[in-house]
Amino acid sequence: MRFESKHSYFKDCARKLKNFKTLCKTLAFKHQMLQGYLMSQSFFDAAVLVEKESTFEPELYSSDIQLCLQGLKFSKTDVKVSPSVTYKGTEYKAGEFVFLGCEDWRHWFGQIVLVLVHHGRDVYLVMKKHETLFLPHLHLFKVERFTEFTHVKVDFLFDYCPLHSYTKGSQQFLVPKHFLCFI
Incomplete structure (x- = not known):
């Protein structure tokens, strides 16, 4: 194969690979x-997809949620609230x-109460923070008690x-979809 100037992509690949035995197959x-x-499109349509959004009015929510969100300096025009965000x-x-x-x-898990979208790109979750108990023989978490909003x-x-969450009687259980590393 001749390496002419119009084949600069192939020349670069050949030099970087340093594999000249199966060069044609590798380059192809x-x-x-x-x-x-x-030629492909992006895998995801957009970073944030919001359904049924509405303007966030903090005074409509409980004092606990208002207290939780005091640290975030949001203006009403910048934030949208939605029940579901992708x-x-x-x-x-x-x-x-x-x-x-x-x-x-x-182990701490948060139950999502609100999903907030700031400037259409940053997603914040307002949650009830729950302490859980890990049951190793069943490989699931039992939701023990609510501690605070976060x-x-x-x-x-x-x-x-x-x-x-899965409910049995008055108890709630969480089954992880994959291993959670507890470091």
């Missing part, structure tokens, strides 16, 4: 992958749980995957 594969990437392909709904962390064998930006969650 890499070129097909590049063309596929360039952020980077993951849908967050009111009533679902997200993992907040653990300390001293206590908020967190979705980018700073320990685990991005929301969980549905």
Whole structure:
């Protein structure tokens, strides 16, 4: 194969790979992958998809939620509230749980109460923080008690995957979809 100036992409690939035995196959594969990437659309439609949004009026909510949101300096025009938001392909709904962390064998989960969208790109979750008990023989978490309201930006969650709760009698249980690393 001649490396002419019009084949600069192939020259660069050959130099970087340092594999000259299956050069034609490797270059053809890499070129097909590049063309596929360039012709494809983005995997996600948008970073934030909001359904049924409305203007956030903090005075309509309980004093506990207002107290929780005091640290966030939002103006009413910048923030929208929604029962369901899809952020980077993951849908967050009111009533679902997200993992907040653990300390001293206590695991904290947050039950989503509100989903706030700031400037159309930053997603904040207002949650009821619950202490849970891990049951290793069943590999699930039993929701023990409500502690306080808290908020967190979705980018700073320990685990991005929301969980549905299962109720048996008066008890709530959470089954993780994958392993949660407790570091």
